[in-house]
Amino acid sequence: MKNQITSALSDFFFEYETPRQVLVRNRRVGVVCRLIQLGVLVYIIGWVFIYEKGYQSTDTAVSSVLTKMKGVGYTNVSGIETVWDVADYVFPPQGDSSFVVMTNYIITEGQKMGKCPELKGMHDCTSNADCVGGSFKRTGHGQMTGVCVNKTQTCEVLAWCPIEDDHTIPNPPLLISAENYTLFIKNSVTFPLFGVTRSNLVEGIDSNYIGKCLFHPKKEPLCPIFKLGDIVKLSGFSFEKLAQEGGAIGIVVDWTCNFDVDVKHCKPEYNFHGLYGNPSETDSASASVGYNFRYAKHYMEDKIPKRTLLKVFGIRFDVIVKSLARKFDIIPTLTAIGSGVGIFGVATVVCDLVLLYLLPKREFYKNMKFKYTDTQTQQDNESIDLDSNAYYTLEANSRQVQDEDKPNDPDSEAGSTEAEVSEMRIIDCREK
Template identity: 40%
Template sequence: MAAAQRPLPARVAAAQRLARGCWSAFWDYETPKVIVVRNRRLGAVYRTVQLLILLYFVWCAAGLATLSHRYVFIVQKSYQDSETGPESSIITKVKGITTSEHKVWDVEEYVKPPEGGSVFSIITRIEVTPSQTLGTCPESMRVHTCHSDDDCIAGELDMLGNGLRTGHCVPYYYGAFKTCEVSAWCPVEDGASVSQFLGKMAPNFTILIKNSIHYPKFKFSKGNIASQKNDYLKRCTFDSDFDPYCPIFRLGFIVEQAGENFEELAHKGGVIGVIINWDCDLDLSESECNPKYSFRRLDPKHVPASSGYNFRFAKYYKINGTTTRTLIKAYGIRIDVIVHGQAGKFSLIPTIINLATALTSIGVGSFLCDWILLTFMNKNKVYSHKKFDKVCTPRHPSYSWPVTLALVLGQLWLFKPHGLAPSEQMADTFNQHVRQRPPQQDSTPMDPEGLAQL
């Protein structure tokens, strides 16, 4: 006689039941059930949430539209296809004359580089070290000081210095200090530099900024110069209200619009950004797409270690066959012209996508109200009992499926027998099936515990 089969351990049996339950639940189908709850406070919450969502997608509060990104149909124009970052070209030209203590300066001398690109510098102050020749001389006192030759190692090179050390400790150009002797362009910069200020006439310099943009997606191009006569640019100056298509700016106007003091900026140097913004709604006429200018300082003026702007260059020549140069440390105002923008035009695809997103988001109101009902309402158990029903289909096939299929598909002609009308045959089949089914009791009462009072 076969031995009795040993029962499975409790954990294994529980795991099997869980696996069967998960596998059975995988094939379940969920369909929404509509329940009307007559509660004014809950209804007010539901309609308020719906209204806020609609306002969000149709229009946005003015504060949000100005302080941050604009998120909505009318303000952001979500019904449009958009393109950011236009293709852009920039040509600049500076005009003006200024003077220092002993010299007149023209554009060729105080504008660097002279090509007229989107980034250029206007020199406003210089420190000149004239007549430098290759030889040996004391190093700058800011690099290193010494007391004897032992402090200066021959052949040593300091990356912050001006040349190669010779191994001698020599007196500085002036004073009682000593520095290491170096082989370099002599005298070094700190030893004989002379400062000259060029900013006296600089506020009256004029800057022409010629800009043209192109949005390839929409095949749209435009420039920032008005279609006027040839002498138009000789007599116009930019004015945001009366002459927005004259791209000629005074340097003093740019610095003032950036909120800076010209005298201080000219002495220490700095970087000013000229931002040109092309935001174009191409559903409107071309005349509505206009450049908007803004100005601001780009270098951190409140950080002493990184504020200001300067650079060096040299001019070379020969005296009695000896190569000589003049070293110039230039302080100035650097202008960075920055172009950005966005163009938009109506397109059906983004319109459909954003409409679908808006309609889907309205369902947040139902989710919030369901959460309130199931969590905080006094009759939350009654609501849960009515909201969630579980219907199990019989394992054996029912004879009512032809009727159900006919009702769903509307194919009533399948039941048309010998001269009997389709509606009569379906009704007869349905009534016969109902008579064969045993009566079933509804699992839930009609109004359990005062559902109508929710």
Template identity: 75%
Template sequence: MKSKITSALADFFFEYETPRQVLVRNRRVGVVCRLIQLGVLGYIIGWVFIYEKGYQSTDTAVSSVFTKMKGVGYTNVSGTERVWDVADYVFPPQVNASFVVMTNYIVTESQQMGKCPEVCAEALSPFPLPRKTLNVSVQGQMTGVCVNATKTCEVLAWCPVEDDHTIPEYVHSSWFSNCKLILAFHSSLTFSHTVHVMIQTTYRDIKCLHDPVTAPLCPIFKLGDIVRLSGFSFETIAKVGGAIGIVVDWTCNLDANVKHCKPQYNFHGLYGNPAEPDKAKASVGYNFRYAEHYMENKTQKRTLFKVFGIRLDIIVQSLARKFDIIPTLTAIGSGVGIFGVATVVCDLVLLYLLPKREFYKNMKFKYTDIQKPVSSNVKWTFKKKGKTGAQELLSRSEHQ
């Protein structure tokens, strides 16, 4: 028993087994094999290395964006003149990666807490309502009293209540069309893990103006150009508001000089489809309300603003690539493994599709029968005669 175990261990550690190979001279199989290998080689070189950059490792960026609004606007609504600066039309005042630029508004002045009739687009029906209907409406707490003059319900609210059923034409058309508003970006980002590098947008001409063709790197934009590049009608979006995404895209190949790492700016409308008519869109517009409170004759009052504006969301997306030996070896190893597909396909053709498939099976596989061991003379003949001896051995086995 000990000798058997020792012999088995010696055979395991000190012997090497190699797969049997058969050289097949067949033009069709050879052409199929080479075509598959060429296809795999083209995939590895063209797709993995050239297109997907499989020899590089990737990383995203830790980034920040600073924005600044410039421009002063002028409006004349019903004879009331007013000048609007950045503190009036930008929300929030400390501009960050998401902010709103006011383009239209509805103002309700001198509101104070009290009881007054609701304002509805159409009179309620049936009318009058029961006097004890005490629920909350959109504009306040119902008192259960009906107002015959307006055919609406009386509410406890800030009076007079806001009437926003008719949206005025956008009031900032003059200074928007005259390009008084400029938006400036100062973007910076740091790539980590793969490489530590600080990249910041710089532009020598601070008086430049962004143009996709002539000045694609300029970080200063007109609001009108942003709306136009996003695919929307400026007149519509200025009246009812909307949302636009500004994508700052950093795609950098850090194997080259870092000065070639430059941002690209893209603009996308974030609601509806720009190709559809405005009335067909499911959701059009963006608005919110805010109030300015003050005291008058010891009475608390407020001025309510319903603001229509363009919400600008700045989105930074980044991808840095740099050569790395580990993904390179991984890509090469996986490519070499795919070469085995050619062998599998050719074996299937040889063993199952060709007319001489039985002959190829006998050449590829060596069959043994433990009940009839092969004699030493036959083994000697196989070793001495080479290929001729192998054919003779196969013929003998077939006769047997």
């Protein structure tokens, strides 16, 4: 028992089994196999390793963005001159990654709470019956009092009066000077997997450089100060057209880094895209065109609360950080190699299908590749082998006895006769 166990362990550890292989000399099949293997090799090297960087691990960044606007605007509406600074035209003022710069507006001054007729077209009427007191209209400006104002043929409402009239949008935009405003972007990214922190104020960008640089996609691609007119132009829009009714621009800060080289080569790239619209669109009937919102400045006059209402048309800027860092890692490398080696098996499968099912000599290849066995045939063969062994054993014993009993006289026939009888018996037994 011990010897059997020792033998089994020895066979397990010190023997190697390899599958049976058949070498087929066929030009068509050989060419197909090599072409498939070449395609797999090109896929592994070209796509997995070179294009997809399958030998590297990846990480995305944790990002922080701060913004700051600079510039002064000037308007002269009905002889009223106004200077607009950052506190007036930027919303919100905290320097977030998403903000709005006012480029046009409709102002309604001296509003106070009271009763006044609704705007024409908002809720027209011919009698008081058309104005249900205490009700609201979704697009209206206040609560209806139940009175129809004959002069305007509209319902009277309780609201901030006079009611804002925003049917006519100023053209050209009142703050077209916003084209010359500048935007400063400060961005910091951290890649936790690799323990790397970078800022868009990279090597060579100091206070002196920032004081005189202005972003240009080719001449100054790393300058963090942008002119609003340039941003809109690079996104494909016309500033004047966008400024009239507002719009949205995405500023993409792209951090695509390879940490297999020095970290100082990890630098941002800036791209600009129009959001919620396409520069080629010319359909003026599109729904919800532009970008606008309202805000009010409240004050007291003769102990009466009043407000100045502004409908602001502006350009919304969204600073979007896009990041992807890569670095060599042995685990994805081995995974990519292993999957590639496994794909090489496709060539074998395809060639086997061609050999076994498509070629004219497929039956011949089947017989060469597969060894068929039958249970009954196996039992018959085992029986024949046993009878053959018994036959050769008896024959050997008979010859041994013959040699021992054979007299020294070479002419004696006794030993020979006895041997012949034994051989005949053995043959007869085999035949039975």
